[in-house]
Amino acid sequence: MARSESPRVPTRDRFKNTDPCQPLRIFDMARRIDLLVLLLLSTLLVSCSDGGEDGSELSTLEGAAIFGADDRLDYYDVTDERLRAITRESIVALVSADSLILDDPDHIGLNTYTLGEGQYLCTKERFYDQPALAFCSGTLIDDDLVLSAGHCVVDFEACRKTLFVFDYYYESEDQLATISKSDIYQCKDLVARTNNVYISDMEPQGVDYSIVQLDRPVSSDRKPMPVRRAKTALPVSEPITVIGFGSGLPAKIETGGKVYDPRPAELDRFITSSDVFGGNSGSGAIDSSGQVAGVVVLGINDYVGNQQLQCYEAAVYPEGPGVESTYVFHALDELCGSGWPSHPLCGVPAVCSDGFCSGTETPANCPTDCPAITCGDTRCDPSEWANCPRDCGWLAGPPAEWTCDVTLYSALDGCDCGCGAHDPDCDDPTATVFGCLTGDTCSETDTCMGNGAIPAGWTCAADHYAMKDGCNCKCGAYDPDCDSQAGGHQSGCSWGQSCSEDGMVCVYDLAAPGWTCSPYTYAVGDGCDCNCGIRDPDCDSSGQVTIGCSVGQTCGDDGACAWNGVPAQWTCEAALWGDGEHCDCGCGAADKDCENSDLPVLNCAANQRCDGAGLCDGSRAPGNWTCEPSFYNGGDRDGCDCGCGTYDPDCAAHTGRTFGCPSGISCGLDGACDYGVVPAAWTCAAATYGSDDGCDCGCGTWDPDCDLDDLQARGCDDGLRCAGEGLCVPADLPATWTCDPMTYRLDAVCDCDCGAWDPNCDAWPLQPNGCADTQRCAPDGTCMTPDAPAVWTCNVVFYEDGLVCDCNCGAFDPDCANTALNITGCAEGSTCSPAGLCVAIPMPESWTCGAAKYAAGDGCDCLCGGYDPDCGDPAQEVVGCDSGQTCQGGLCVPDGYLCAPAAYNAGDACNCGCGAYDPDCDDPSTPVVGCHSNVCDGAGRCVEVTGMELVGSGGGECNVVVSQAPRSNGTLLVSLLLFGGLLWRRRKFVRS
Numbered sequence: 001m002a003r004s005e006s007p008r009v010p011t012r013d014r015f016k017n018t019d020p021c022q023p024l025r026i027f028d029m030a031r032r033i034d035l036l037v038l039l040l041l042s043t044l045l046v047s048c049s050d051g052g053e054d055g056s057e058l059s060t061l062e063g064a065a066i067f068g069a070d071d072r073l074d075y076y077d078v079t080d081e082r083l084r085a086i087t088r089e090s091i092v093a094l095v096s097a098d099s100l101i102l103d104d105p106d107h108i109g110l111n112t113y114t115l116g117e118g119q120y121l122c123t124k125e126r127f128y129d130q131p132a133l134a135f136c137s138g139t140l141i142d143d144d145l146v147l148s149a150g151h152c153v154v155d156f157e158a159c160r161k162t163l164f165v166f167d168y169y170y171e172s173e174d175q176l177a178t179i180s181k182s183d184i185y186q187c188k189d190l191v192a193r194t195n196n197v198y199i200s201d202m203e204p205q206g207v208d209y210s211i212v213q214l215d216r217p218v219s220s221d222r223k224p225m226p227v228r229r230a231k232t233a234l235p236v237s238e239p240i241t242v243i244g245f246g247s248g249l250p251a252k253i254e255t256g257g258k259v260y261d262p263r264p265a266e267l268d269r270f271i272t273s274s275d276v277f278g279g280n281s282g283s284g285a286i287d288s289s290g291q292v293a294g295v296v297v298l299g300i301n302d303y304v305g306n307q308q309l310q311c312y313e314a315a316v317y318p319e320g321p322g323v324e325s326t327y328v329f330h331a332l333d334e335l336c337g338s339g340w341p342s343h344p345l346c347g348v349p350a351v352c353s354d355g356f357c358s359g360t361e362t363p364a365n366c367p368t369d370c371p372a373i374t375c376g377d378t379r380c381d382p383s384e385w386a387n388c389p390r391d392c393g394w395l396a397g398p399p400a401e402w403t404c405d406v407t408l409y410s411a412l413d414g415c416d417c418g419c420g421a422h423d424p425d426c427d428d429p430t431a432t433v434f435g436c437l438t439g440d441t442c443s444e445t446d447t448c449m450g451n452g453a454i455p456a457g458w459t460c461a462a463d464h465y466a467m468k469d470g471c472n473c474k475c476g477a478y479d480p481d482c483d484s485q486a487g488g489h490q491s492g493c494s495w496g497q498s499c500s501e502d503g504m505v506c507v508y509d510l511a512a513p514g515w516t517c518s519p520y521t522y523a524v525g526d527g528c529d530c531n532c533g534i535r536d537p538d539c540d541s542s543g544q545v546t547i548g549c550s551v552g553q554t555c556g557d558d559g560a561c562a563w564n565g566v567p568a569q570w571t572c573e574a575a576l577w578g579d580g581e582h583c584d585c586g587c588g589a590a591d592k593d594c595e596n597s598d599l600p601v602l603n604c605a606a607n608q609r610c611d612g613a614g615l616c617d618g619s620r621a622p623g624n625w626t627c628e629p630s631f632y633n634g635g636d637r638d639g640c641d642c643g644c645g646t647y648d649p650d651c652a653a654h655t656g657r658t659f660g661c662p663s664g665i666s667c668g669l670d671g672a673c674d675y676g677v678v679p680a681a682w683t684c685a686a687a688t689y690g691s692d693d694g695c696d697c698g699c700g701t702w703d704p705d706c707d708l709d710d711l712q713a714r715g716c717d718d719g720l721r722c723a724g725e726g727l728c729v730p731a732d733l734p735a736t737w738t739c740d741p742m743t744y745r746l747d748a749v750c751d752c753d754c755g756a757w758d759p760n761c762d763a764w765p766l767q768p769n770g771c772a773d774t775q776r777c778a779p780d781g782t783c784m785t786p787d788a789p790a791v792w793t794c795n796v797v798f799y800e801d802g803l804v805c806d807c808n809c810g811a812f813d814p815d816c817a818n819t820a821l822n823i824t825g826c827a828e829g830s831t832c833s834p835a836g837l838c839v840a841i842p843m844p845e846s847w848t849c850g851a852a853k854y855a856a857g858d859g860c861d862c863l864c865g866g867y868d869p870d871c872g873d874p875a876q877e878v879v880g881c882d883s884g885q886t887c888q889g890g891l892c893v894p895d896g897y898l899c900a901p902a903a904y905n906a907g908d909a910c911n912c913g914c915g916a917y918d919p920d921c922d923d924p925s926t927p928v929v930g931c932h933s934n935v936c937d938g939a940g941r942c943v944e945v946t947g948m949e950l951v952g953s954g955g956g957e958c959n960v961v962v963s964q965a966p967r968s969n970g971t972l973l974v975s976l977l978l979f980g981g982l983l984w985r986r987r988k989f990v991r992s
Contacts, residue, residue, distance in 0.1 A: 071256030093134035105181035122311040137244030139284035148282030150195030159187035169251035233264035244283030260321035294325030417442035478503030535559035550590035585610035642667035697722035752777035807832035827869030862887035912936035
């Protein structure tokens with residue numbers, strides 16, 4: 001939408017670490033913050049007015065983010081070297097990729113705004129001229145793990161578009177610390193996350209946390225923070241320090257907080273008086289011992305309006321409770337429960353070949369766990385920023401020609417076709433194609449190809465199938481839009497539901513509060529799911545199998561597994577069950593005594609345990625043991641087991657056979673085969689070289705095991721074999737292939753002139769890699785120039801390519817003789833004459849602009865009662881529509897409009913999530929279509945929240961008045977600290 005007023009542009013020297021040769025960039029804040037989410041803990045009063053810069057009435061938020069004195073300090077103002085070291089070494093800012101200027105890798109600039117401008121603050125406010133860059137905060141807790149809030153990193157797609165930035169602080173007054181490429185990390189994986197905060201009896205309940213694995217281990221000048229692992233409440237009045245990026249500002253150190261309510265009964269969150277602002281979400285709450293005890297997740301409203309000065313200021317409250325932090329052990333429980341190896345967090349050290357690329361492991365020192373970095377592996381490594389758009393295109397944003405939502409470009413969300421430019425996601429042949437019919441593919445020129453069709457079972461309107469108009473459910477078949485929630489809403493489902501995998505029914509996304517298992521197992525008739533936090537309603541239905549309990553147990557009213565006397569399946573003496581003396585195994589059902597790991601296990605081998613079915617299974621092997629558990633310290637019966645992750649005590653006996661090593665090779669004290677000399681070029685574990693354990697490929701040099709045809713190659717994906725100097729190559733690679741072996745059939749690119757035909761050329765042999773732009777790949781794998789007539793005006797590679805009928809190209813394309821091929825260059829429905837010219841369809845009876853205007857090549861005539869075939873030619877100028885509009889179905893709609901053209905500005909409903917703003921939304925009384933929350937922002941996007949009250953736009957500007965109403969424990973009105981928690985009341989900036 002157009003803006004009537006230009007923003008103040010910050011001065012060139014405002015931020016010292018930006019490029020001195022260009023001004024600070026200001027970008028459209030509509031992409032960043034459009035609303036403030038409030039938890040309903042007191043009366044909420046909303047009044048709306050047109051708002052503006054003419055001195056109209058400002059809203060008032062009675063609340064504050066400062067308790068007593070403002071204790072926030074910049075790094076250079078702090079004298080405690082311990083806190084300064086933590087800020088440098090352990091605190092990271094969560095930043096959107098488009099917020100940084102990456103032109104100079106040694107001198108990263110900031111693409112952002114000042115706090116004063118962004119918040120429309122009164123000029124006397126602290127930090128008025130400082131940049132507001134970060135949307136959340138995080139703390140380094142292991143060599144490659146960052147702790148933050150769950151609402152800061154909502155899913156993996158959001159995670160990979162977030163940059164984790166060190167050194168965002170002022171090293172001296174007006175001088176930001178230099179940020180270089182090496183200080184910026186990306187998301188490799190979202191290894192733990194929960195955000196189940198909800199409202200019950202006017203109180204927030206639940207926990208909120210996330211743990212992100214960075215794309216690489218941190219450098220040696222960084223240091224993880226110790227974490228409080230105890231599952232006990234903090235003491236009342238315990239001092240709390242918070243270091244983070246409140247309101248997006250450079251790091252602020254706040255040491256004046258203390259615990260007011262540790263919530264010992266719930267042990268979900270503790271409440272403090274720390275001075276935090278939006279943007280502090282995810283900050284570590286550090287206790288007096290220097291450990292991270294919690295994650296800051298909830299806080300009060302940040303700024304209030306000054307009626308007299310017509311600006312906003314940070315409100316101040318007396319010392320008291322107002323900030324809530326999730327106890328950090330909840331995050332550790334999920335992380336460690338997944339088997340994640342981390343000695344400081346889980347007590348399990350990371351070991352190469354444990355199946356996790358974690359800690360300080362890299363492709364160089366542990367290739368078995370950490371695959372090598374290659375373009376196209378969906379991981380954007382810093383080394384690929386400038387040369388791998390398939391992995392890193394999202395860093396710089398889409399090209400100028402891109403017409404779809406910018407967040408869809410190279411987002412690993414499926415191939416978005418028909419968006420004006422090629423989506424790198426389309427390079428993945430397995431990606432779902434959006435914007436085309438099922439079965440179609442998307443060409444390098446961003447057009448649908450093939451003979452796709454709507455599924456036969458589809459029962460909804462044809463123009464709703466795979467058209468990026470939202471996930472259409474219960475339509476007889478699955479809508480590909482449901483894969484990425486294109487359009488941002490579910491059609492046919494109620495609030496809180498999503499479409500099932502077969503597209504036939506709606507299922508609940510979120511189970512009842514307190515449910516800890518998969519939400520798709522709650523009350524769905526799949527069995528009585530027990531030990532999931534609360535009772536599953538399925539347990540009340542007869543015939544449901546109990547899941548999650550031992551044999552003989554039932555699910556109690558509290559949702560936990562319970563014993564009801566001796567199980568019916570018990571086959572041993574009844575007196576032995578639950579006698580408190582032994583774990584009796586092999587008795588038909590689990591013995592209650594087996595829950596006590598200190599009791600001896602009867603009827604099993606000395607090193608075995610009894611499982612939930614009452615059967616002998618496994619052993620008490622160390623956590624880093626990777627072989628069959630019963631082999632560990634199994635005695636004379638099984639010998640010395642080597643290469644199992646750790647040393648087997650059986651090896652000390654020097655009797656019996658050594659397993660896992662070649663004949664004559666003993667097992668070292670590290671639990672690996674002692675081979676003596678291994679080639680210096682060998683990069684895999686020494687125990688795998690020439691050990692008769694299989695052909696290990698990709699290890700820097702040839703493995704002698706690969707000489708044996710009967711051994712399976714490891715380190716190569718399916719369909720690859722080992723060749724050359726220990727390299728993985730396609731199994732069907734022709735002997736005559738002369739190009740990079742990994743480009744044969746695997747890179748989704750047609751590689752020509754490589755000594756043989758590349759199967760990738762089967763789908764699109766035009767303009768292949770290795771040939772000129774005017775050549776295509778011949779069946780023998782060589783480059784050829786088509787013999788097009790001299791009068792041919794299109795690219796010669798399109799002539800007689802066997803793919804598409806190219807019309808209006810100056811001569812007849814022999815491909816047009818095949819009526820099964822699609823026609824390009826003509827309006828929809830046209831045919832191509834023997835002269836190579838488009839033959840238009842008859843003029844519709846509803847045409848109102850005169851026959852001379854119809855299909856006359858004089859421009860796309862819109863608003864003429866019907867579709868003008870000229871509109872099918874993108875070179876034709878649109879006639880009858882305003883600037884910034886296009887013609888769809890004979891009607892004028894904004895560029896990028898995704899919904900039915902007849903719905904735009906029709907006066908019947910506010911159509912949201914359509915790619916552009918619908919003027920019908922200007923009327924607040926008009927019903928909103930397409931949003932569960934019935935809230936549409938100023939960019940025409942749906943605003944979705946769960947269990948919270950929205951403060952948003954109603955066509956004009958909403959003024960929010962919240963009465964001061966303390967909770968029962970004294971905590972004031974709480975708001976989620978989402979993305980800096982900033983409330984934009986006056987204006988939104990445009991990119992300068």
